[in-house]
Amino acid sequence: MAAKSTLLNMVVCLSAVCLACSAVLAVANAVTLEPIAQAQVAKTNASIAQVLPEFSGDAVKGSIEYAGVNYDYYKAEGAGYAIVSNVTGFSGTLSVMVGVDLNGNVHNTAVLAQSETPGLGAKCTEEGFAAQFRGWDPAVKVLAVKKDGGDVDAITASTITSRAYTLAIANALAVVKEITANEGGSDNE
Amino acid sequence: MREDQTMSKFSLITKGLVKENPVFVLVLGMCPTLATTTSAMNGLMMGLATTFVLILSNIVISLIAPRVPDKVRIPVYIVVIATFVTVLQLLMQAYLPSVYETLGLFIPLIVVNCIVLGRAEAFANKNTMGDSALDGIGIGLGFTLALTVIGLVREILGSGSIFGLKFIEGDGILAFVMAPGAFIALGYLMVLFNKFVAKK
Numbered sequence: 480m481a482a483k484s485t486l487l488n489m490v491v492c493l494s495a496v497c498l499a500c501s502a503v504l505a506v507a508n509a510v511t512l513e514p515i516a517q518a519q520v521a522k523t524n525a526s527i528a529q530v531l532p533e534f535s536g537d538a539v540k541g542s543i544e545y546a547g548v549n550y551d552y553y554k555a556e557g558a559g560y561a562i563v564s565n566v567t568g569f570s571g572t573l574s575v576m577v578g579v580d581l582n583g584n585v586h587n588t589a590v591l592a593q594s595e596t597p598g599l600g601a602k603c604t605e606e607g608f609a610a611q612f613r614g615w616d617p618a619v620k621v622l623a624v625k626k627d628g629g630d631v632d633a634i635t636a637s638t639i640t641s642r643a644y645t646l647a648i649a650n651a652l653a654v655v656k657e658i659t660a661n662e663g664g665s666d667n668e
Numbered sequence: 669m670r671e672d673q674t675m676s677k678f679s680l681i682t683k684g685l686v687k688e689n690p691v692f693v694l695v696l697g698m699c700p701t702l703a704t705t706t707s708a709m710n711g712l713m714m715g716l717a718t719t720f721v722l723i724l725s726n727i728v729i730s731l732i733a734p735r736v737p738d739k740v741r742i743p744v745y746i747v748v749i750a751t752f753v754t755v756l757q758l759l760m761q762a763y764l765p766s767v768y769e770t771l772g773l774f775i776p777l778i779v780v781n782c783i784v785l786g787r788a789e790a791f792a793n794k795n796t797m798g799d800s801a802l803d804g805i806g807i808g809l810g811f812t813l814a815l816t817v818i819g820l821v822r823e824i825l826g827s828g829s830i831f832g833l834k835f836i837e838g839d840g841i842l843a844f845v846m847a848p849g850a851f852i853a854l855g856y857l858m859v860l861f862n863k864f865v866a867k868k
């Protein structure tokens with residue numbers, strides 16, 4: 480059975496256990512640090528490859544402030560831009576990577592992180608919803624859900640998620656305009 | 669728990685599956701049960717993650733229990749459990765990133781899963797290491813079984829698929845994917861389980 484409690488052995492026991500656990504965690508952290516970083520890089524690269532047309536070389540990471548918000552983006556030479564666009568979904572942040580080609584059209588989109596309702600809003604990660612944005616030309620089709628007078632087919636019973644996703648794409652398109660405008664400016668210098 | 673001494677090693681495992689099934693009979697750990705069983709795969713993964721923590725924490729706690737002063741035993745157990753959960757979290761992030769993404773939020777919550785602390789208090793701190801490991805396996809598999817079954821039922825009714833394979837066009841009964849469906853599925857499964865399986 481358990482030992483008798485005295486102040487000394489309680490302090491000693493707790494300290495010893497915490498020390499041992501910290502050591503275990505330090506080792507676990509050291510061992511997994513590299514694979515976790517690799518997994519994240521692999522995921523980002525896979526997403527970039529998914530949302531942009533084929534390109535050679537590595538995408539260059541950058542970030543830009545637009546309308547008071549910082550956007551991370553990846554520039555792929557000859558292919559376009561992949562913008563990481565964060566919006567507020569139905570529950571928490573919805574993070575979408577939007578690939579914009581050189582003509583300013585949406586090439587493809589990929590969800591990086593979401594915590595929408597499983598079976599409802601979480602369907603934004605599925606082909607049935609995401610496919611419609613492939614090759615989306617903002618000059619021809621209106622980026623808004625049909626309920627709001629646009630051309631986007633919303634997910635059944637998940638208008639809020641659909642609106643958020645649409646907003647993420649619209650923001651990304653605006654950011655790309657901002658980037659190209661800035662770059663045009665710097666080229667002239 | 670005196671009858672544990674006469675129990676065979678095998679029944680230490682089977683009692684967790686049926687007679688003391690943590691979800692259907694003991695009704696412990698309801699938070700992850702209701703929240704993560706939106707699909708059979710999620711339920712299975714959550715069950716296995718909890719089993720991993722349960723086995724390791726049972727082993728360590730059974731080893732250190734005789735030396736731990738009575739008044740600080742709960743904080744000590746929690747620190748041990750939290751350590752294993754964090755290790756599990758790091759391992760999943762590194763080697764199973766896609767699973768980690770689906771379950772992410774609920775992995776840290778294994779720390780406060782009352783099954784883990786409950787087994788430490790009720791079993792591991794007064795039994796040998798071997799028995800505690802077997803108890804961890806049994807209870808863990810019982811939890812996994814329950815979560816997978818609930819997930820399966822909710823997935824079939826809610827999304828019309830089994831382990832992600834769709835067998836109907838379109839959507840199922842959406843309510844089963846959401847919180848109310850979790851309660852309904854759990855309630856009926858508990859009735860069926862206790863009527864036909866546990867009472868034999």
